[in-house]
Amino acid sequence: xxxxxxxxxxxxxxxxxxxxxNPRLTQVxxxxxxxxxxxxxxxxxxxxxxxxxxxFLTRTGQICDDKRQEWIxxxxxxxxxxxxxxxxxxxxxxxxxxxxxxxxxVTGAPVLPLGSNICRDGKGAPCVVRGRVLGVDxxxxxxxxxxxxxxxxxxxxxxxxPGIQPEGNLRGRFHSAADGSYWFxxxxxxxxPIPTDGPVGALLAGMGRHPYRPAxxxxxxxxxxxxxxxxxxxxxxxxxxxSDAVFGVKESLIREFVEVADPAAAAxxxxxxxxxxxEFDVRLKPAAAPxx
Amino acid sequence: xxxxxxxxxxxxxxxxxxxxxNPRLTQVxxxxxxxxxxxxxxxxxxxxxxxxxxxFLTRTGQICDDKRQEWIxxxxxxxxxxxxxxxxxxxxxxxxxxxxxxxxxVTGAPVLPLGSNICRDGKGAPCVVRGRVLGVDxxxxxxxxxxxxxxxxxxxxxxxxPGIQPEGNLRGRFHSAADGSYWFxxxxxxxxPIPTDGPVGALLAGMGRHPYRPAxxxxxxxxxxxxxxxxxxxxxxxxxxxSDAVFGVKESLIREFVEVADPAAAAxxxxxxxxxxxEFDVRLKPAAAPxx
Numbered sequence: 001x002x003x004x005x006x007x008x009x010x011x012x013x014x015x016x017x018x019x020x021x022n023p024r025l026t027q028v029x030x031x032x033x034x035x036x037x038x039x040x041x042x043x044x045x046x047x048x049x050x051x052x053x054x055x056f057l058t059r060t061g062q063i064c065d066d067k068r069q070e071w072i073x074x075x076x077x078x079x080x081x082x083x084x085x086x087x088x089x090x091x092x093x094x095x096x097x098x099x100x101x102x103x104x105x106v107t108g109a110p111v112l113p114l115g116s117n118i119c120r121d122g123k124g125a126p127c128v129v130r131g132r133v134l135g136v137d138x139x140x141x142x143x144x145x146x147x148x149x150x151x152x153x154x155x156x157x158x159x160x161x162p163g164i165q166p167e168g169n170l171r172g173r174f175h176s177a178a179d180g181s182y183w184f185x186x187x188x189x190x191x192x193p194i195p196t197d198g199p200v201g202a203l204l205a206g207m208g209r210h211p212y213r214p215a216x217x218x219x220x221x222x223x224x225x226x227x228x229x230x231x232x233x234x235x236x237x238x239x240x241x242x243s244d245a246v247f248g249v250k251e252s253l254i255r256e257f258v259e260v261a262d263p264a265a266a267a268x269x270x271x272x273x274x275x276x277x278x279e280f281d282v283r284l285k286p287a288a289a290p291x292x
Numbered sequence: 293x294x295x296x297x298x299x300x301x302x303x304x305x306x307x308x309x310x311x312x313x314n315p316r317l318t319q320v321x322x323x324x325x326x327x328x329x330x331x332x333x334x335x336x337x338x339x340x341x342x343x344x345x346x347x348f349l350t351r352t353g354q355i356c357d358d359k360r361q362e363w364i365x366x367x368x369x370x371x372x373x374x375x376x377x378x379x380x381x382x383x384x385x386x387x388x389x390x391x392x393x394x395x396x397x398v399t400g401a402p403v404l405p406l407g408s409n410i411c412r413d414g415k416g417a418p419c420v421v422r423g424r425v426l427g428v429d430x431x432x433x434x435x436x437x438x439x440x441x442x443x444x445x446x447x448x449x450x451x452x453x454p455g456i457q458p459e460g461n462l463r464g465r466f467h468s469a470a471d472g473s474y475w476f477x478x479x480x481x482x483x484x485p486i487p488t489d490g491p492v493g494a495l496l497a498g499m500g501r502h503p504y505r506p507a508x509x510x511x512x513x514x515x516x517x518x519x520x521x522x523x524x525x526x527x528x529x530x531x532x533x534x535s536d537a538v539f540g541v542k543e544s545l546i547r548e549f550v551e552v553a554d555p556a557a558a559a560x561x562x563x564x565x566x567x568x569x570x571e572f573d574v575r576l577k578p579a580a581a582p583x584x
Contacts, residue, residue, distance in 0.1 A: 003534075003541050003542055003543050004371065004374050004378070004539045004540075004541065004542065005378070006375065006378045006379060006382070009371050009374070009375045009378070009539075010371075012371060012539055013370060013371040013539065016499065016501050016535070017499055017500070018500075019499075019500030019501065020498070020499045020500040020501075021500055022498060022499075025498050025499060026499075027335060028335050028337075028341075029499060031331050031334045031335050032331060032335075032370075033370060033371070035327035035328070035330060035331045036327070036370060036372060037371065037372070037375060038327060039323050039324060039327045040372060040375050040376060040379070041375070041379075042323045043319060043320050043323050043324075044379050045320075045376055045379075046380060047376065047377075047380050049320075050367075050373075050376045054361070054363045054364055054367065057349070057352075057353060057363050058353045058356050058361070058363050059353070060349075060353055061349060061350045061351070061352060061353015061354050061356070062353050062354060062356065064350050064353070064354065069346070069350070071346045071349050071350050072346055075342075075346065078305060078324075078325060078328060079296065079301050079302075079304060079305040079325070079329065080328060080329070080332060081342075082296050082301070083298065083301045083329060083332050083333070084332060084337055084339065084342045085339075086296070086297070086298045086301070087298060087332070087333075087336050087337075088338060088339050090298070206312070206314060206317050207308065207309055207311075207312045207314075207317060207318075207321060208309070208310075208311030208312040208313055209308050209311065209312075242295075243308070247296045247301075247304055247305065248296075249295050249296065250295055250296065251295050
């Protein structure tokens with residue numbers, strides 16, 4: 001008979017996978033059990049530390065609701081989300097790089113005419129965003145869909161502030177023009193802290209880490225026959241670019257935001273000077289399996 | 293400037309520990325991040341699998357309440373609880389081995405006279421448990437406290453069946469006599485499944501594992517000047533001894549349960565034949581820091 005021992009702990013658990021009929025689950029659990037037991041043997045938690053861990057993991061689930069996902073936040077702040085994203089979207093030369101979706105995307109934002117202003121409460125510094133949607137070969141993609149969203153000037157998404165921000169504030173979808181170009185008006189994004197009032201915030205504080213994300217505009221670009229990309233436009237010069245709490249920054253996604261003081265330049269965009277402007281071209285790679 | 297890359301993912305996260313003022317947390321998180329990133333790189337989860345994992349971890353917290361602790365169950369079924377127990381209570385030659393506490397202990401069970409029957413509803417096969425509490429040197433320990441609890445004949449603890457079992461059924465505390473001996477009456481324990489209606493049950497089923505624990509009586513023995521021990525008495529011959537869903541079995545804790553048909557032997561215990569009997573001596577090691 002063979003029983004559990006400290007030295008044989010991993011083997012004892014792995015032996016129980018003998019009847020697993022799902023080869024992928026066997027692979028995942030074999031790796032998970034290996035690393036879990038190796039971790040415990042390295043750190044040798046006391047019984048009190050083990051119970052602290054149980055309580056941390058429990059609270060991380062219990063604070064989740066239909067608007068808050070603390071487990072994604074934990075995955076984000078430990079670099080796991082970015083690693084999974086990166087593995088799943090290994091760069092094709094010339095294509096726009098992927099970054100995290102984050103927890104604040106809302107499906108079904110209104111499709112608006114090019115040039116529309118997605119700021120519904122008039123707060124914040126106006127900002128014109130424009131660029132082109134192209135294939136990796138440089139050919140323009142007409143009718144590509146751009147789904148954009150961002151925080152208010154106070155650093156909150158509309159769904160974090162119901163009753164304070166208008167519903168759908170700073171969200172919209174746009175179709176690229178015949179030459180692949182797009183343009184819309186928003187406000188200049190600002191850096192903001194991820195939620196710190198839960199277990200993940202306490203862990204960050206314990207590790208001596210700040211909770212800030214550098215200013216960014218979220219963007220999902222998609223077009224028939226191309227692989228969609230989920231990405232951000234980051235603001236050059238932001239103090240948190242190198243220490244993003246969720247590790248989302250890729251150098252290729254940082255853009256200069258230029259302040260324009262000329263009232264004549266503002267008029268065509270329907271904004272008043274001074275205003276900001278930035279340019280961001282999106283390059284999509286062909287879909288792995290072309291639409292039939 | 294340095295940004296997140298697949299190859300450098302672990303280093304990017306570990307670099308953020310530079311400001312951590314808690315050396316133990318630095319040690320724990322360094323190991324956790326290392327194994328977490330190594331796990332992701334080994335299994336390369338798809339975005340869908342990552343989201344399945346997020347949902348599994350979230351549900352595991354959300355099903356917890358004041359009577360149910362699914363995270364402890366997950367720790368138990370992956371052998372982590374037993375590993376932590378074993379690390380924290382490395383055997384001293386001659387001392388009773390430790391095993392898992394489990395989620396069904398209730399503090400403050402009534403202290404009863406030796407020989408009391410802890411079965412409050414008369415259901416199940418009567419069973420006399422007796423033994424001695426000794427030091428590792430074999431000297432009897434008088435006045436040691438034994439806290440015992442177990443399932444009913446149907447495989448449920450009283451707190452799992454409020455309104456069905458009497459409150460406090462099959463729980464009690466006893467003090468050892470002057471010669472270290474103890475004896476009490478209960479029912480013969482039976483093997484039972486851990487709760488399978490939550491995420492952990494689904495995971496076990498996915499892995500092709502049964503959810504059964506071999507029959508056992510829980511026991512915490514403590515005495516002034518000695519290190520307390522949390523352990524089980526297992527029933528020899530149980531079909532699940534080698535495949536305990538929580539890896540709790542240690543060979544030294546298995547005992548023969550003997551059926552006695554003689555009515556004359558039953559009378560002194562206040563039970564009717566046939567009844568069962570078993571013997572279990574507890575050996576405690578001296579406390580690390582003796583009481584002053």
